[in-house]
Amino acid sequence: MKPHTSRWARTVALIAALAVVASCGLPRVGPNKREIFEGSVQRSGDAFVVAVNDRVTRATGVVPALGFTEEFKRAGVVGSDTIQPGDTLGLTIWENVDDGLLAGETANSTILEEVQVDGAGFVFVPYAGRIRAAGNTPEAIRGIITRKLADQTPDPQVQVRRVAGDGSTVSIVGAVGGQGVFAIERPTRTLSTMLARAGGITIEPEIAQITVIRGNMRSKIWFQDLYQHPDFDIALRGGDRILVEEDRRSFTALGATGSQNRVTFESQTLSAVEALAQVGGLLTASSDPTGVFVFRNEPDEIANTVLARDDLQGAQRMVYVLDLTQPNGMFLARDFSIRDGDTLYVTEAPFTQWNKVISAVTGTLGSVGTASSGIDTLGG
Numbered sequence: 378m379k380p381h382t383s384r385w386a387r388t389v390a391l392i393a394a395l396a397v398v399a400s401c402g403l404p405r406v407g408p409n410k411r412e413i414f415e416g417s418v419q420r421s422g423d424a425f426v427v428a429v430n431d432r433v434t435r436a437t438g439v440v441p442a443l444g445f446t447e448e449f450k451r452a453g454v455v456g457s458d459t460i461q462p463g464d465t466l467g468l469t470i471w472e473n474v475d476d477g478l479l480a481g482e483t484a485n486s487t488i489l490e491e492v493q494v495d496g497a498g499f500v501f502v503p504y505a506g507r508i509r510a511a512g513n514t515p516e517a518i519r520g521i522i523t524r525k526l527a528d529q530t531p532d533p534q535v536q537v538r539r540v541a542g543d544g545s546t547v548s549i550v551g552a553v554g555g556q557g558v559f560a561i562e563r564p565t566r567t568l569s570t571m572l573a574r575a576g577g578i579t580i581e582p583e584i585a586q587i588t589v590i591r592g593n594m595r596s597k598i599w600f601q602d603l604y605q606h607p608d609f610d611i612a613l614r615g616g617d618r619i620l621v622e623e624d625r626r627s628f629t630a631l632g633a634t635g636s637q638n639r640v641t642f643e644s645q646t647l648s649a650v651e652a653l654a655q656v657g658g659l660l661t662a663s664s665d666p667t668g669v670f671v672f673r674n675e676p677d678e679i680a681n682t683v684l685a686r687d688d689l690q691g692a693q694r695m696v697y698v699l700d701l702t703q704p705n706g707m708f709l710a711r712d713f714s715i716r717d718g719d720t721l722y723v724t725e726a727p728f729t730q731w732n733k734v735i736s737a738v739t740g741t742l743g744s745v746g747t748a749s750s751g752i753d754t755l756g757g
Contacts, residue, residue, distance in 0.1 A: 407631060407632055407722060407724070408724070409668075409724055409725065409727075410665070410667075410668045410724050413426065413668075413670060413696060413724070414426055416696075417696070423694060424672075424694035424695065424696050425680070425683075425684060425693060425694065425695050425696065426696045426698060427683060427684070427695060427696065427697055427698065428697075428698045428700070429697050429698060429699050429709050429710075429713050430709065431709070431712075433683055433697065433713075434709060434712040434713045434714070436679060436682040436683045437675070437679060437683065437697070437713070437714060437716075438712070438713075438714045439679065439714070439716065440645065440646055440714070441626075441717075443586065443597050443598050443599055443602070444596070444598055444602070444606075444609065445589070445596040445598060445608075445609055445611055446594065446596050448594055449589065449591070449594070449596050449611045450608050450609075450611060452611060452612050452614065453612055459512065459513075459514060460494060460498075460510045460511055460512065460513055460514070460515070460518070460539060461494070461511055461545045461615050462494050462495065462496050462497070462498050462511050463493070463494060463496070463545070463615070464493070464494045464510075464539060464545055465491050465492065465493050465494070465539075466491075466492045466493075466494065466500060466510065466515070466518070466537055466538065466539060467491065467492070467537070467538035467539075468492055468502065468522070468535070468536070468537055468538075469535070469536040469538075470522070470526070470533060470534070470535050470536075471533065471534040471535075472530045472531075472533055472534075473530070473531050473532040473533070473534075474530065474531060494510045494511055497511075498510060498511025498512065499511075500518075502522055502525070504525070504526060504529055504530075505521075505522050505525035505526055506525065508521050508522060508525070509521075515537040515538060515539050516537070518537045519535045519536065519537045522535045522537070523535045545560060545561045545615040546558050546559060546560050546561065546615060546616075547559055547561060547571060547613050547614075547615070547616070547617040547618070547619060548617075548618050548619065549571065549572070549575045549619045549621070550618075550619070550620055550621075551619075551620045551621035551622045552578055552579045552580040552585065552621045552622060552623065553572065553575040553576055553577065553578055553579060553621050554575060554576015554577050554578075554579060555575050555576040556575070557575070559571060559574055559575060561613055561614075561615060565613075566612060566613060567610045567611065567612055567613065568587070568589065568603065568609075568610055568611050568613060568619070569603055569604070569610045571613055571619070572587075572619070572621070578600060578621050580621075580623050581643075582600050582601055583601065583643065583644050583645065584623050584624040584641075584642065584643065584644070584645075585599070585600035585601075585621060585622075585623065585624075586598070586599060586600065586621075586622055586623070586624055587599075587600055587603065587619065587620070587621055588619070588620040588621075588622070589611070589617060589618070589619055589620075590617070590618040590619075590620070591614060591616070591617050591618075592616075599645060600621075601645075623641075624641070624642050624645075625641075626641070626642045626716075626717035626718075627639050627640060627641045627642065627717065627718075628640055628642075628647075628652060628715050628716075628717070628718070628719040628720065628721055629719070629720045629721065630652070630655075630656040630721045630722075631720065631721070631722045631723075632664070632721075632722045632723035632724060632725070633659060633660045633663045633664035633665070633723045633724065633725050633726075634653065634656045634657060634658070634659060634660065634664070634721075634723050635656050635657015635658055635659075635660065636656045636657050637656075638656065640652070640655050640656060642717075643655065646714060647714065647715045648710065648711050648712065648713060648714060648715065649669070649671065649699055649710040649711070649713045649714075649715055649721070650707065650710045650711045651715075652715045652719075652721055653669075653710075653721070653723075656721075659701075659723055660723075663725050663726060664723050664724075664725065664726060665723070665724045665725060665726040665727070666700070666701040666702050666706075667700045667701070667702050668698075668700075668723065668724030669698070669699040669700070669701060669710070669721075669722075669723050669724075670696055670697065670698055670699070670721075670722045670723075670724070671696070671697040671699070671713070671715065671719055671720070671721055671722075672694075672695075672696055672719065672720040672722065673694075673695050673696075673697065673716065673718070673719050673720075674692045674693070674694060674695070674718070675692065675693050675694075675695040676692060677689045677690050677691055677692065677693060680692075680693040680695060683695070697713070699713065
């Protein structure tokens with residue numbers, strides 16, 4: 378085969394390879410900056426693309442507010458000796474005679490180990506009848522029983538002990554040392570002491586949340602706030618249900634980052650810089666630090682504030698742009714808050730796509746060159 382024919386074949390191969398690369402595209406992690414900006418409402422899309430600045434960080438820095446309602450905080454501490462329906466009482470009655478009403482001939486005392494308070498709040502004591510126990514203290518019940526028996530046996534002596542029953546208990550489930558049902562007693566009348574009775578929490582304090590359910594009321598707090606705000610250490614009531622669980626918020630990381638994954642929050646607040654650090658940072662060889670995007674469905678009140686308008690209604694698609702190469706870019710990324718459900722996306726650098734084009738073309742030309750050499754050899 379003649380040399381000019383070989384050169385002509387290589388030229389045709391180069392043109393064909395470029396055409397194939399241009400028409401088919403190259404593998405990549407997602408859209409580039411130009412394509413994302415093309416999706417803005419100013420062009421052909423339906424999302425608002427906003428460059429992050431100090432005003433935007435302030436408008437979007439919304440942290441989920443957790444705390445007990447006033448109904449929970451106003452509830453006073455229940456007296457540890459107050460009897461509730463479902464509680465169990467232990468009674469001992471001494472009679473000042475050898476052959477009394479309750480004791481046998483060889484004993485002058487009667488021990489009633491477990492007398493449960495019924496749903497209406499009463500207990501039954503032989504010869505004393507039904508006695509109102511709920512709302513009374515053991516001392517008040519002792520006086521009632523003593524007066525009831527005084528007419529039937531001389532100088533009766535009565536001892537009443539409160540034994541925890543199902544009327545003054547709370548249930549604790551979730552990430553605690555020991556889940557179960559616990560009695561409200563003198564040392565465990567508040568939330569913090571009851572959690573301690575259950576063995577404390579078994580997850581990181583920074584991401585621990587505590588939910589208290591009381592009837593049809595429900596409130597949630599951060600575990601750390603329980604000790605930073607004394608009014609959150611609420612008084613407990615019989616029947617309260619306490620749930621200790623991890624923070625369920627998460628964001629999704631995609632693009633030229635150390636890992637592409639759904640990532641849970643590791644603290645109450647999370648900045649863009651911290652989110653990037655959680656996924657291994659930017660890929661040195663391929664990421665574009667001028668193209669860090671946060672995709673979010675923003676509530677209309679925040680979207681109106683960010684865009685300086687008042688006509689938007691309903692959740693709006695927002696794309697926030699961070700340029701880490703700007704003089705204050707790192708500060709803005711440090712101050713910009715990531716929220717639950719966000720998508721963090723880092724675009725590839727332009728030279729990465731160029732390198733892929735070159736690699737694809739040179740690989741194709743190498744194959745063509747090999748084929749051309751083979752043809753030359755056959756042609757002699």
